[in-house]
Amino acid sequence: MGKTRRRGAELEAAIYQATRTIIDREGLAGLTLPKVALAAGTSKPVIYRRWNTPFELAIAAVQDQIRRENKGNMDQYVLTGNSLRADLLQLMHRFLISIDTFGNSYLQSLFTEISQHENEALRKMIDRSSQIDMRAIDGVLKRATDRGENVRTDLADDLKLLPFDWVRYNIFVQKEVTEQRLTMLVDDILLPIYSQE
Amino acid sequence: MGKTRRRGAELEAAIYQATRTIIDREGLAGLTLPKVALAAGTSKPVIYRRWNTPFELAIAAVQDQIRRENKGNMDQYVLTGNSLRADLLQLMHRFLISIDTFGNSYLQSLFTEISQHENEALRKMIDRSSQIDMRAIDGVLKRATDRGENVRTDLADDLKLLPFDWVRYNIFVQKEVTEQRLTMLVDDILLPIYSQE
DNA sequence: TCTTTAAGAAACTTTTGGTATCTTATTGGC
DNA sequence: GCCAATAAGATACCAAAAGTTTCTTAAAGA
Known part of the structure; x- marks a missing residue:
């Protein structure tokens, strides 16, 4: 057989x-x-x-x-x-x-294991931290304009959240965020984006 | 008792x-x-x-x-x-x-489940895709300079990987990457960063 | 054709997730 | 201070699924 x-x-x-x-x-x-x-x-x-x-x-x-x-x-x-x-x-x-x-x-x-409803709770947590992040960055930008610096005022939420998301991503993939990389983030990424041209 | x-x-x-x-x-x-x-x-x-x-x-x-x-x-x-x-x-x-x-x-x-050695393999995979991403963006930048556009030539790896990392992060947290957000990524984030001032 | 290697079947052991039962410590009302 | 209600914790139990062992036999190569 x-x-x-x-x-x-x-x-x-x-x-x-x-x-x-x-x-x-x-x-x-x-x-x-x-x-x-x-x-x-x-x-x-x-x-x-x-x-x-x-x-x-x-x-x-x-x-x-x-x-x-x-x-x-x-x-x-x-x-x-x-x-x-x-x-x-x-x-x-x-x-x-x-x-x-x-x-x-x-x-x-590989990283996520989420069934639909579990997703909900997680989603809420992320949203909440995003709101906190947003308030923080708004504060920073307001101080800058008050100070007289030229800062874009029409920034989309994505742009405001960018630095936080960047750091979080790096944490996820376990890539160390050094002082140097943080400076790079601010100087080469954020300032060009946030500055009024 | x-x-x-x-x-x-x-x-x-x-x-x-x-x-x-x-x-x-x-x-x-x-x-x-x-x-x-x-x-x-x-x-x-x-x-x-x-x-x-x-x-x-x-x-x-x-x-x-x-x-x-x-x-x-x-x-x-x-x-x-x-x-x-x-x-x-x-x-x-x-x-x-x-x-x-x-x-x-x-x-x-919550997202990762890694014991130390398992981590290794994963790390390698991420590194490899990063290399692919890097080559791709290098190609784009070279075309731009060849074309005569003013593009920074001293870009750090982090800057080159930024768009890919950004998309991956969004995939991770299950936030939809729409056409609109992609355009925003290019216009409001990448172009200001990559352009020679 | 004969030998070696590896696939697959099946039975078995162990682990562990999950439930049900019962006892007893704690709390609060009277 | 006593008693009833509530909830903690011990224990035993069940079921499912992970993991192992043994044995048979198909496939590949010499």
Whole structure:
């Protein structure tokens, strides 16, 4: 009775695929090795022989995806704008698309594990800190105008929140925010943006 | 035999404390209600009566922390700079400090679940995408200078990565990146920063 | 064809999340 | 100060799922 049996690369491809499907649907938290075995149509020992933890497998699966879709790299694309502005828009546009399709979407679900209602509470917390941030920056800007400095008065919320978001992002990805980088943030990013031209 | 028995606010404070310790050490993924019961020196039913999921408890614990340290709010502080630059530096400085002590550090561990070595792999992935991003933006900037536009040539890596980081952050916190916000990013943030004055 | 390697089936053990039951300390009303 | 109501905590229990072991057999290579 010739039961066919996958092995090697073919088998692993199926495992990675199953892994990504699960992460996609249930987040990293929902990823367990037995589940993967089932979804990939293989058995638990096969999985346990190769990986020790769901996280290890998750990383491998994402890396596999990246390897597989590497052609999608942004720097391969040809830009067609005829100004810095146009090129930048084009680039960011593509980035936004690639971050959706590409392995990046998995990267996101690697970090977040949110079911809809849980999301609510979290959302509220972030919003609240944003409000605090906003008041703080408004205070700073007001002092500047009172002092007679030329500051834009029509700043969008996104612009006001930029420095805080920047710092938070760095905390997320565990990149140290040094004194030097903070100075760079103020001098090379914030001042050019906030200053009235 | 007078076994003392905590209740109400006192008990809950201990539970929150235990919760934060666990999140701190093992990340959100490592947080389970039985573990909390053990760490808080109480029993499972006490926990289960109040919360249904680890996530609920996590949110409550962080909110408790925020309430508790609310005095740390940035907008309470008095600014003493005598220029926009000085004020901004002061503000971001405080923000950085508060994000460390404050509940925000928990917010971080809410999203990430990393034991040290797992961190490595993740770090590498992020670094690699950063390199790709960097090449892409370099291409854009080169085209601009070739075209004769006035573009700064001494841009720090942080400045080059800014747009990508900004988009990624928004993806993380699940804030939609609209066409409009993308345009704002280019016009109000990138162009002022990248343009030679 | 024979040997080696690895996949897969199945049974089993262990862990742990979650529930139900019961006892007893604490609080507050009388 | 006594009694009833409330809630903490101990314990036992259940169920599900993680993880392991053993064994069989398909696939690959010599």
